[in-house]
Amino acid sequence: ALFQSPKAGPQSLQRNTRGKAESERDGTRRERERRERERKRGREGNMQDFMGELIGFLEDGREEVRLSAATTVAGLTGSVDGIKMLLTKSQSLFPVLLKMLHDQSDKVAEQVYATLVNLSLDEAACKILLGFGVVERVMEILRNSRANEAGGGGRNVSLTAKLLSNLTLHEDAVDKLLQKGKGPLEGFFVTWIVQATVCADVEAQNEKEYFAAVLTNISQDEVGRRVLFDSDSANLKVLNGELGKKNQSALRRESLCKVVRNVFMGCSKDDKVEEVVESGSIDTCVGLLSSCVGKKEEEQELSVLCRQALLEGVLCLAGEEKSRSVLWKQKVPDILQKLYEQETN
Helix, strand or coil: CCCCCCCCCHHHHHHHHHHHHHHHHHHHHHHHHHHHHHHHHHHHHHHHHHHHHHHHHHCCCCHHHHHHHHHHHHHHCCCHHHHHHHHCCHHHHHHHHHHHHHCCCHHHHHHHHHHHHHHCCCHHHHHHHHHCCHHHHHHHHHHHHHHHCCCCCCCCHHHHHHHHHHHCCCHHHHHHHHCCCCHHHCCHHHHHHHHHHCCCCHHHHHHCHHHHHHHHHHCCCHHHHHHHHHHHHHHHHHHHHHHCCCCCCHHHHHHHHHHHHHHHHHCCCCCCHHHHHHHCHHHHHHHHHHCCCCCCHHHCCCCHHHHHHHHHHHHHHCCCHHHHHHHHHCCHHHHHHHHHHHCCC
C-alpha cells in the first residue's frame, strides 16, 4: 500500500493563519517600537537644544532675559523630572549658576539661590555642586558681605542660610566649611556663623534662622565643636544667651538645642567636660528644662524636640563625674522625675 500523507484539515489551515497573524503583529510591534525610539531621540534632541538655549539666556547681557531664564530654571527644580533634565547639562549649567550668585540684579540672584537650594536637596545634584566648589563660593560671598555689612549675610541672606544648611548635611561640605587642614583658617566660619545668628531684631533673627541649623550640622564634627570652646568658650557662651531668648522661631530654638546636645555628647571624647561646666551651658540647659515643670504641653516654652535634645545631652553628662556632680547640685534628678510624670510624648 502506498503511503499517503495526511490531508491538510481545518487545524493545519488554522495554524497557518495564526502564524501569519502573529508575524504581522510582530512586524507592527517592531515598527511601533522603532517609531517610539525615533520620537524619544527627537525629544531628547529637543531637550538638549532647549537646555543649550536656556544656558545661553542665563549668560545674556540683558537683565530681563537672565531673569526669565533663571526663573525657568528655578521652576524646573520643583519637580523630579525637572531636576533630571537639569542634571543632563550639569557640567555646563552648574558653573554658570554659581557664577550668577554674584549677578548685579538682586532678582536674578534670588532665583539662582532658590535653584541651588532645591538642587542641594537632591543627592546627585548636591554631589556635583560640591565638586564645583559651591561651599567655597558661598563662603566667599559671606566673607565679602561681612566686610561690607556689620552682622553679615548681605542680600538673600535667608536663602544663603538655607543653602548652607542643606549642603552641610553632607560630610564633604562640613569639611570644606570648616576649612580643615588650613591652619589658622580652620574653623574660621564657625565663629562667623555664630555671630550671624545674633540679632536684636526678631524679624532679622528669624530671617537668619537656618544659620542655627548649619551650627547643628557642623557641631557634629570635632573641629566644629572645638571652635565653640576657643577663647574661653566665647562662642558657646554666645549660644547660651541666644538659646534662652524668647520670641524665636521653632526651627532656630530646636537647632540651638541640638547644638548644645552635640556639645554635651562630644565633651567626653573631646576632653572638654570641664570647659562645658565652666561655660554655663549646663545652667542654661537645666534652667530651660525646669521651666517646663508643671506646665501643660501648650504652655511649654520648649517643644518636644527641644526637650528631647536637651535631655539626650543631660544623659551624656550624667556619665561623667565632673558634670554629674553639677547635675546633682542643681537637683536635676528631681526635675527629671517631675518631667517624666507629666510627659505624654
